[in-house]
Amino acid sequence: MANNGYDFELANEAVAAGSADLIAFGKPFISNPDLVERLRRGAPLNEWDKATFYGGGAKGYTDYPALEAAQAAQ
Numbered sequence: 001m002a003n004n005g006y007d008f009e010l011a012n013e014a015v016a017a018g019s020a021d022l023i024a025f026g027k028p029f030i031s032n033p034d035l036v037e038r039l040r041r042g043a044p045l046n047e048w049d050k051a052t053f054y055g056g057g058a059k060g061y062t063d064y065p066a067l068e069a070a071q072a073a074q
Helices: 008-016 027-031 035-041 067-073
Strands: none
Touching: 035 067
16 A cells, blocks of 8 residues: 555556555545545635645635535635
């Protein structure tokens, strides 16, 4: 298992090369509640707000828009 700084392309390369069997996505998953679907579609990711990480509140964990909501806002 590997993590830290992987994007979709780099993750696929690591798995294909046998460097890892599994890639963990931390920050991208926090800011993209539908990360798997976004990666599957090649959709853009929400930018994360590092200032809200590990702060003890819901802000930054429950208020990122899902893909459909983000596309509708554009």
